[in-house]
Amino acid sequence: MSDTAPDLVVAVLNCGSSSIKFALFDASAGLQALPRRPWWGGKVLGIGGPAPRLQTQDGTDRPLPLGDAAPYHDALAAILAALRERLGSTPLQAVAHRVVHGGAAHAEPVRVDAGVLAELRSYIPLAPLHQPFALEAMEALLQLHPTLPQVACFDTAFHRSLPQVEQMLPLPYSAWERGLRRYGFHGLSYEYQSLVLPERHGAQASGRCIVAHLGSGASLCALQGLRSVATTMGFSALDGLMMGTRCGALDPGAVLYLMEIEGLSLHDVGQLLYHQSGLLGVSGRSAEPRELLAHEADDPRCAAALALFVRRIVREIGALVAVLGGLDLLVFTAGIGEHQAEIRERVVQGLGFLGASLDAAANAAHAPVISAAQSTVRVAVEPANEEWVAARHALRVLAATPGAA
Numbered sequence: 001m002s003d004t005a006p007d008l009v010v011a012v013l014n015c016g017s018s019s020i021k022f023a024l025f026d027a028s029a030g031l032q033a034l035p036r037r038p039w040w041g042g043k044v045l046g047i048g049g050p051a052p053r054l055q056t057q058d059g060t061d062r063p064l065p066l067g068d069a070a071p072y073h074d075a076l077a078a079i080l081a082a083l084r085e086r087l088g089s090t091p092l093q094a095v096a097h098r099v100v101h102g103g104a105a106h107a108e109p110v111r112v113d114a115g116v117l118a119e120l121r122s123y124i125p126l127a128p129l130h131q132p133f134a135l136e137a138m139e140a141l142l143q144l145h146p147t148l149p150q151v152a153c154f155d156t157a158f159h160r161s162l163p164q165v166e167q168m169l170p171l172p173y174s175a176w177e178r179g180l181r182r183y184g185f186h187g188l189s190y191e192y193q194s195l196v197l198p199e200r201h202g203a204q205a206s207g208r209c210i211v212a213h214l215g216s217g218a219s220l221c222a223l224q225g226l227r228s229v230a231t232t233m234g235f236s237a238l239d240g241l242m243m244g245t246r247c248g249a250l251d252p253g254a255v256l257y258l259m260e261i262e263g264l265s266l267h268d269v270g271q272l273l274y275h276q277s278g279l280l281g282v283s284g285r286s287a288e289p290r291e292l293l294a295h296e297a298d299d300p301r302c303a304a305a306l307a308l309f310v311r312r313i314v315r316e317i318g319a320l321v322a323v324l325g326g327l328d329l330l331v332f333t334a335g336i337g338e339h340q341a342e343i344r345e346r347v348v349q350g351l352g353f354l355g356a357s358l359d360a361a362a363n364a365a366h367a368p369v370i371s372a373a374q375s376t377v378r379v380a381v382e383p384a385n386e387e388w389v390a391a392r393h394a395l396r397v398l399a400a401t402p403g404a405a
């Protein structure tokens with residue numbers, strides 16, 4: 001990376017549930033030649049936790065003290081200051097935002113204005129861990145730099161290809177008409193996979209493929225012909241797999257019981273399902289698999305949490321294999337999927353019935369292909385790159401907006 005900023009720069013903000021990732025892309029050579037690796041970028045991790053950190057691509061890794069009152073807001077302010085410092089006098093061409101929920105209206109990225117912001121605000125109840133923070137970033141930038149183009153890129157958009165039978169919830173039909181449906185999330189991550197998997201795996205990528213996005217939030221997407229045909233997250237980002245602090249799929253009767261018999265308020269139930277469940281809730285120790293792996297031998301609750309985490313992934317993969325009618329390619333991505341060989345090994349062990357098996361050395365090395373030569377399913381590891389997809393979307397939207405670029 002050179003220290004001088006490129007002539008044209010697109011910034012990306014990816015507001016996750018516990019982190020904000022940021023990236024500056026060199027857009028001087030245009031959309032078709034947009035480098036996949038940002039010119040500069042990094043992340044603030046552990047927001048809301050005891051020890052937030054700032055890490056950048058050029059090696060910075062330091063604690064980032066954040067106030068208790070509004071840690072996300074403080075992290076955002078620190079990032080905007082760091083981006084300004086890095087850019088110097090170089091103007092930004094645009095800022096692309098990963099926005100988790102685009103509701104029923106948005107199948108495509110959209111240029112942000114006050115009207116769009118107001119509409120996206122109405123989706124906060126559908127994605128309370130994510131939506132408010134992306135909106136806060138957009139609002140702050142709109143105030144600071146009213147003429148700077150901002151583009152919202154939606155996690156839900158990639159799943160617009162889901163057939164109706166996958167979108168519908170078995171509630172009274174009027175619920176479907178009111179927008180109570182499976183939207184699916186992590187769409188920018190799956191879209192990235194749909195773009196890169198053919199390069200690495202050729203025609204196999206267009207067959208029956210499952211991508212396992214295992215991060216703080218976790219979901220699976222079944223792809224056929226590189227389009228989403230089924231996914232585990234649903235109406236909200238609570239459904240499907242067990243996550244760091246979220247429960248994943250849960251019998252709605254358990255929620256009714258917690259409220260009616262145990263007397264939890266609506267607010268308390270929300271806190272329980274989003275923040276106190278998953279790996280953290282079961283283990284009572286941590287939301288981080290690597291921490292639980294370190295303690296599973298001496299702490300049965302850590303072992304139970306990991307066993308449930310892996311079991312849920314295996315069960316849901318089984319369900320998606322049924323939808324796809326078999327499986328050609330299984331791809332692990334996002335923080336846990338890319339870095340936790342032990343979790344990948346346990347998941348693939350659970351898929352032995354399909355004829356899937358791993359090459360232990362390739363798995364330990366996080367190699368791009370980790371399946372054994374005799375495996376009937378190709379198993380791969382592919383880094384997530386939601387930021388690059390968002391930057392491309394921003395350039396495309398600008399090119400399509402007369403006078404904006």
Ligand SMILES: Nc1ncnc2c1ncn2[C@@H]1O[C@H](COP(=O)(O)OP(=O)(O)O)[C@@H](O)[C@H]1O
Nearest residue numbers: 016017018019215216217288290334335336339
């Ligand atoms: N190098 C690593 N080794 C082990 N686990 C990792 C590593 N990097 C990230 N993780 C885990 O991945 C998860 C975060 O994944 P990420 O995709 O960044 O999530 P999010 O976007 O939701 O913040 C955390 O559980 C974190 O501990």
Ligand SMILES: CC(=O)OP(=O)(O)O
Nearest residue numbers: 016017185216217237
């Ligand atoms: C939708 C979602 O859960 O996102 P993340 O994994 O970034 O928290």
Ligand SMILES: [Mg+2]
Nearest residue numbers: 016215216334
């Ligand atoms: Mg993420």
